[in-house]
Amino acid sequence: MRLIQVPLDKSRLLTSLSYILRQTIRHRSGLKSRKAVLWDQAWPIHEEKPEVDEETARRNISGLRKKFRDRLPHVMEPSSPEFELHFTKQHKMRMFGKYGSKSGIHPGIHWPSKEELKELIEEEQIWEPSLAERMNTVLAEENEIRSTKLKKEEEIAKNLKNMPKYIAQFEKKLEKVEEEEDLRRDKQKQLVEEAYDYFGYKVDSRDPRFIKMIEEKEEEEKRISKIKKKEQRQEKLLASMKAMMEKNTKSSPEDKVTTK
Numbered sequence: 176m177r178l179i180q181v182p183l184d185k186s187r188l189l190t191s192l193s194y195i196l197r198q199t200i201r202h203r204s205g206l207k208s209r210k211a212v213l214w215d216q217a218w219p220i221h222e223e224k225p226e227v228d229e230e231t232a233r234r235n236i237s238g239l240r241k242k243f244r245d246r247l248p249h250v251m252e253p254s255s256p257e258f259e260l261h262f263t264k265q266h267k268m269r270m271f272g273k274y275g276s277k278s279g280i281h282p283g284i285h286w287p288s289k290e291e292l293k294e295l296i297e298e299e300q301i302w303e304p305s306l307a308e309r310m311n312t313v314l315a316e317e318n319e320i321r322s323t324k325l326k327k328e329e330e331i332a333k334n335l336k337n338m339p340k341y342i343a344q345f346e347k348k349l350e351k352v353e354e355e356e357d358l359r360r361d362k363q364k365q366l367v368e369e370a371y372d373y374f375g376y377k378v379d380s381r382d383p384r385f386i387k388m389i390e391e392k393e394e395e396e397k398r399i400s401k402i403k404k405k406e407q408r409q410e411k412l413l414a415s416m417k418a419m420m421e422k423n424t425k426s427s428p429e430d431k432v433t434t435k
Contacts, residue, residue: 191301198294253278366392 235244245252253274260266271280287295370378370385378385
């Protein structure tokens with residue numbers, strides 16, 4: 176069973192707090208007034224304790240008081256109310272459930288009264304979302320799940336359509352990696368051969384002398400690369416200057432004709 180959590184807004188929270196406050200005030204105000212009445216009903220001051228007849232007392236071989244003897248399994252008699260608790264609805268419901276019709280309590284006590292039903296409805300409206308709200312929440316969740324599933328299926332279909340393209344890109348990338356690896360191995364092999372020619376014997380690639388030779392070679396290559404770039408810039412500059420000079424020489428005869 177999936178639990179549905181509906182966020183409680185501020186207005187509902189204030190309404191619930193006011194409801195709890197009203198219930199507390201109502202309970203405390205009516206408690207004192209009911210207490211005296213119920214106590215008198217349970218055990219009036221002006222009445223004497225009901226005396227047990229001699230025959231009943233003689234049969235009571237346990238010597239227990241009546242209210243305790245009535246609880247024995249072979250007796251099971253509802254005892255007379257004595258305290259305020261015995262006049263509450265909850266206690267009467269328990270007595271009816273235990274003794275049935277022998278308790279003298281009407282079965283309708285299990286059904287809430289109009290006031291209690293009104294309070295239950297009010298409490299349910301405060302704390303529990305309505306059926307429409309629950310249905311809307313369930314429908315919203317189902318729509319969200321359906322939408323997510325549909326988007327995922329569309330994405331899968333799109334990727335399957337582009338699968339040949341992705342495979343070709345992957346193979347091309349793999350070929351490039353293999354080519355770079357081949358170039359690296361060839362370069363490493365060439366460096367080992369150069370080290371053999373330089374030292375006159377085979378040198379391990381992890382040897383400090385081999386590493387130093389590579390560093391010197393890289394520095395030399397960088398220096399040569401800088402010289403080549405400088406020469407290329409100079410060549411471009413000379414070419415641009417030459418083009419400007421040729422342009423000026425072509426335009427000079429026309430200027431002479433216009434001056435005459």
